[in-house]
Amino acid sequence: MTGHPAARPIPTDLERLAGLAIVPRRYYGRWVAAAIILLLFAWVVKAFAEGQIAWKVVGQFLTAPAILNGLVNTVIMTACAMTLGIVLGVLFAIMYMSPNPVLRGSALFYIWFFRGTPLLLQLLLWFNLALVFPRIGIPGLIEFRTIDLITPFVATLLGLGMNQGAYTAEVVRSGILSVDLGQSEAAKSIGMTRLTTLRRIILPQAMRVIIPPVGNEFISMVKLTSIASVIQYSEILRNAQTIYYANARVIELLIVAAIWYLAVVTLLQIGQFFLERYFSRGRGERRSRQKANRGIAAGGPP
Amino acid sequence: MNAQPAPIVVAHQVSKRFGPLLALNGVSLSIAPGTVQCIIGPSGSGKSTFLRCLNQIEKIDAGAILIDGELIGYRRVGDTLRELSDAEIARQRLATGMVFQRFNLFHHMTALENIIEGPVTVLRRSRREAVDEAMALLARVGLTDKRDAYPIEMSGGQQQRVAIARALAMRPRIMLFDEPTSALDPELVGEVLAVMRDLARSGMTMIVVTHELGFAREVAHDVVFMDRGEIIEQGPPAQVLLSPQQARTREFISAVLT
Numbered sequence A: 001m002t003g004h005p006a007a008r009p010i011p012t013d014l015e016r017l018a019g020l021a022i023v024p025r026r027y028y029g030r031w032v033a034a035a036i037i038l039l040l041f042a043w044v045v046k047a048f049a050e051g052q053i054a055w056k057v058v059g060q061f062l063t064a065p066a067i068l069n070g071l072v073n074t075v076i077m078t079a080c081a082m083t084l085g086i087v088l089g090v091l092f093a094i095m096y097m098s099p100n101p102v103l104r105g106s107a108l109f110y111i112w113f114f115r116g117t118p119l120l121l122q123l124l125l126w127f128n129l130a131l132v133f134p135r136i137g138i139p140g141l142i143e144f145r146t147i148d149l150i151t152p153f154v155a156t157l158l159g160l161g162m163n164q165g166a167y168t169a170e171v172v173r174s175g176i177l178s179v180d181l182g183q184s185e186a187a188k189s190i191g192m193t194r195l196t197t198l199r200r201i202i203l204p205q206a207m208r209v210i211i212p213p214v215g216n217e218f219i220s221m222v223k224l225t226s227i228a229s230v231i232q233y234s235e236i237l238r239n240a241q242t243i244y245y246a247n248a249r250v251i252e253l254l255i256v257a258a259i260w261y262l263a264v265v266t267l268l269q270i271g272q273f274f275l276e277r278y279f280s281r282g283r284g285e286r287r288s289r290q291k292a293n294r295g296i297a298a299g300g301p302p
Numbered sequence B: 001m002n003a004q005p006a007p008i009v010v011a012h013q014v015s016k017r018f019g020p021l022l023a024l025n026g027v028s029l030s031i032a033p034g035t036v037q038c039i040i041g042p043s044g045s046g047k048s049t050f051l052r053c054l055n056q057i058e059k060i061d062a063g064a065i066l067i068d069g070e071l072i073g074y075r076r077v078g079d080t081l082r083e084l085s086d087a088e089i090a091r092q093r094l095a096t097g098m099v100f101q102r103f104n105l106f107h108h109m110t111a112l113e114n115i116i117e118g119p120v121t122v123l124r125r126s127r128r129e130a131v132d133e134a135m136a137l138l139a140r141v142g143l144t145d146k147r148d149a150y151p152i153e154m155s156g157g158q159q160q161r162v163a164i165a166r167a168l169a170m171r172p173r174i175m176l177f178d179e180p181t182s183a184l185d186p187e188l189v190g191e192v193l194a195v196m197r198d199l200a201r202s203g204m205t206m207i208v209v210t211h212e213l214g215f216a217r218e219v220a221h222d223v224v225f226m227d228r229g230e231i232i233e234q235g236p237p238a239q240v241l242l243s244p245q246q247a248r249t250r251e252f253i254s255a256v257l258t
């Protein structure tokens, strides 16, 4: 009458049912996909093995002085440009969020200009700065000829760092915005000044949001340094090119450069993993607790 | 015989606007040292705003607030009032400790780190001394075993007790509580009220915004009822809570009790 369909009968051997062995589900799709990918991979490996690649040459040039020298320059430039970028990013993010209209306006201008023009153009501008400012310094006190000051290293550093700063400013700003307003009210209530609140309470929590995109940009930066070869900064790709112009081993030297880029990026990714873990302290607990619960649901200890 | 002690908090004709909304409309209130002042009133009546003005999270638009005889937010120079700097306001805030409805513990710090943060970073006490004192405070709120727990690993009641310990670690003259039990599951309210009762007994000056009328009845020396940014009624708890004179107070109290 009530419209409930008749209930199915309950098996009589419930006791036995609960004790039966479990056969895991089979994932046939995964096997097919794996087979296709392995085939493709084998084909690429075969092409490289049979192609005109002298692997001995790759091994030989992997540790050649010019390559290692380029590697060091790439790493130094990445570190310096990222440091400058992060310092400027934090600075301009704070200026952007300041109640002072002059500070906010200049931050807005900075982000607008450096995000709005191509990086290559900015590099060339810095490199040719002497055309606009022949001399730099405080007149009568210390002065330099711009040509002497703006070496390829300095021009690259300014170009990459200032450009990076404009992007990092937006990342830092979104990180700061992600921190609950109650945190800074609590900080004020124990007598912290604005700057202390930022340093001790807001930024450490914003880091959780800031690190993944900055890690991403760090990795981009490693590869972006290669653009500096246009203004004669001798990073690894430029040095590899110089060598293959002489010996015509193009693919071999490109592979050498690729191996080193991958090595540096791998190290950075490992570093990012540990940084992320550090700055998510006090946040990750809920997830691990869920995992523990799932373990219990799935059978728990025998 | 004994002269009345000078009030430790004086609010005189305090007004605060949010755009067109008058959140506080000429609020005047004096609080004697060592007493517990409860503030009750419907949601949106300006209770939180009043506490936030006392510790200068909000700036007042008119009137004056004195804490321990000191004008808050301004320095008097001749016939003018000069706004204080960020650092001077931070120093004035040390007189008041604040406990928030949503606890607002620092998420990236353990219970112990939350408590020693102010003493070490702001008061520049030695870490050893700050830790010793923090452990004593944790014992006082009954959470010695939670010293290394992050906020997310604690219940609401435990977080609020740590928040009280964090405020006390700054040795404030006055403690401000903004609905400290409103975000708690009912079975956790008691443990927080117990800590507050204990604190009141120790002679701390407390201003407590609360809907716990039983607590107000038992602990408060004085109760005010606020509505629409104004103080409607003020008096000893027995009078305001049991035989209120104003219709709006009666309405509110019967609404809370049912």
Ligand SMILES: Nc1ncnc2c1ncn2[C@@H]1O[C@H](COP(=O)(O)OP(=O)(O)O)[C@@H](O)[C@H]1O
Residues within 6 Å of the ligand: B018, B021, B023, B041, B042, B043, B044, B045, B046, B047, B048, B049, B050
């Ligand atoms: N930052 C703010 N901006 C705008 N309006 C606010 C702000 N803070 C509080 N108000 C308003 O002021 C009034 C009083 O709020 P509040 O003091 O929080 O009330 P209560 O704590 O008594 O519930 C409310 O109408 C509220 O919406």
Ligand SMILES: [Mg+2]
Residues within 6 Å of the ligand: B047, B048, B049, B178, B179
């Ligand atoms: Mg409120």
